[in-house]
Amino acid sequence: MRSGLAGKEQYNYFMDIEKLTPQELNDLKIRVDRRLREVTGADSxxxxxxxxxxxxxxxxxxxxxxxxxxxxxxxxxxxxxxxxxxxxxxxxxxxxxxxxxxxxxxxxxxxxxxxxxxxxxLDIPALKLIPLKLEDEEVWDPREEFWGEEGEPVMDCFKPIIAAGPRPSFEMEQILPGFDPEDPDSDPIGQAVDFYETGEIEKSYTVLQQCLEADWRVLDAHTHLGNWVFGEEPGKWQAEQARRHYAAGVAIGELALGPDFKGVLPWGRINNRPFLRCLHGLGLCFWALGDLQAAGKIFKRMLWLNPGDNQGARFCLLETSAGTSYAESEL
Structure with missing residues (x-):
């Protein structure tokens, strides 16, 4: 009579599930469910x-x-x-x-x-994702930020941000399946961009899609899928399709922030960039689709999240507030 599993089989049976990736956990669940159906005869x-x-x-x-x-x-x-x-x-x-x-x-x-x-x-809660972590809390102080050359007036959009005073600053966790910090070339997003820029479009999409198959929370995959659809002169279909990609990334990132987040996600903390890029893309899509109010709301939110405004959201906010269409803008 067999008393149990031995060797490698025993190791697999008692595997440390805490070390498994979401994809490996899902595959394990499928195998367990299938085996349970076979054993119990629940559904053959x-x-x-x-x-x-x-x-x-x-x-x-x-x-x-x-x-x-x-x-x-x-x-x-x-x-x-x-x-x-x-x-x-x-x-x-x-x-x-x-x-x-x-x-x-x-x-x-x-x-x-x-x-x-x-x-x-789009129903991100239904996917039951683990929210991305907010790490390395620091204090962001508006007195240490550059608001323009001395003697120049501060832009109106920054005044309430400055008046709000110091706020907590975080870095959002970034998921990159297969990335080895010791090997920069292993970055799947970088690989996808390289394929795209050298004309190997199908390969670039495949890399991004493989990232999402491994983990829906790869925000930069959503960003680049949106970027490549949006292009330089998007029509209505391109803007709407790109909006879907950016919106998915934003919704996943928002799981980490929650509805009452008042902190800062500075661009200088590199892992915040995928979420900020998703937000920027979503704002541009609303602008291109003619919803200037929704676009302006996103650009304003970007300024509160990243007051350094490395993406130029303040200029987009000025244009949308003035009623300038995306096609008419010179940005």
């Missing part, structure tokens, strides 16, 4: 059979391809390739699709599903 059907039997399926998108979408089921986290009946349209990474299943089948180790998209929504 294949994944494809279970999908076909459902009236509605909710899928979380992590990679939008030309004709198909890589997803995970919201309830169990099982991966599949989804082929929308109407083709790929405006679906975006990090969003939840409500789908009426059509045909489901398996080929090799991949499960496929066709069906009709009934709804798409």
């Amino acid at each position: 059907r294949s994944f494809a059979e279970r999908l076909s039997a459902k009236d509605i399926v909710e899928l979380v998108v992590f990679a939008v391809k030309g004709k198909a979408i890589r997803c995970r089921t919201l309830d169990t986290g099982e991966p599949l390739t989804f082929r929308p009946a109407s083709g790929v349209r405006s679906e975006a990474e990090g969003y939840i699709l409500t789908v009426r299943p059509g045909k489901a089948w398996s080929y090799g180790r991949t499960t496929y599903l066709s069906g009709q998209v009934l709804n798409m929504r």
Whole structure:
């Protein structure tokens, strides 16, 4: 009679789950759930059979391809390739699709599903993500900030920020799957940008999507997906699609801040930059879509979060407050 697992099997059985990545935890959960179904006889059907039997399926998108979408089921986290009946349209990474299943089948180790998209929504709380950490608290003091040359008036947008006095300053945790601090070339975002700038567009998207498959909280992946859709002269579709990417990144970052955050996220603390870039992109999208009020609100928030304003939010705020359209702006 076997008394237990031995060697490597025993190590895997008693693995330290605290050291597992979110993706590894999810894969482990899938394997455990599958094994429990086998042992208890709760549901011996294949994944494809279970999908076909459902009236509605909710899928979380992590990679939008030309004709198909890589997803995970919201309830169990099982991966599949989804082929929308109407083709790929405006679906975006990090969003939840409500789908009426059509045909489901398996080929090799991949499960496929066709069906009709009934709804798409951004619902970050439903993903049950662990909020990014706010680390290394310091004190930000407006008296130590540069507000312009001596003798020049301080811009009105900065006056309430200065009057609010010192506030706590933080650095937001940054997630970079596979990054080795000892090897700068291992930065996946840098790799994606290099691919994009050398014309290897498909590879650049694949790297970003692999980051999101590993962890939805890779904010710079959302940022660059938005950047590349937005471009230099965005039309309405480009601005709206880019808005979806930036909004996903902002919503994930906001989990760390909570509704009553009054602190500072300075640009000089490098790991704050992905969230600040998402905010900036979201503001530009609202501006390009003609919602100057929403855009101005974001640019104002950026100034409170990063009073040093390395991104030029103050100039965007001046333009939107004056009613200048994005197309008319010379910024």
